[in-house]
Amino acid sequence: MTLRRVAFAVVVLVIAAAGVVGVVALLSSRDDSTLQGPAGPGVPRAPGARPVVAAGNVVLLHGDERLTSALRELALDTGGPSTPSLVAAGQAVTVRRQSGLRVPVAGLASDRRVDADGVDDPRLREFIEYWLGRRDAG
Secondary structure, eight states: OHHHHHHHHHHHHHHHHHHHHHHHHHHHHTOOOOSSOOOOSSEEOOTTOSSOOOTTOEEEEESOGGGHHHHHHHHHHHHOSOOHHHHHHTOOEEEEEOTTOSSSEEEEOSSEEEEESSTTOHHHHHHHHHHTTOOSOO
């Protein structure tokens, strides 16, 4: 009688193990992950794109001088005052005017870019807060 119980227990364990292996195989087949680094907000910048932005820093480009003050406020609010030491450390948000820009505001990190509808566009703040100080650009 005990031999039957042992055999039954072995059969149950084998079936359970096969079920676990099957579930793991099913979930692994549906995994779309990659090892390409963080995606983060924004889209990839073209290799060699200008201006060059050091890893960790964020540059806010704009073409309309009327946006300068509001962008500087946003930069100060998200990154503090932009000092040479913060720029060198990759922890600065700077504001630059660029004529001919096709969008109201462009946020740039070393390898990522976001085009924003203006200073109040939530994508811009999200971009800054994600990429500021991040040395592992996507």
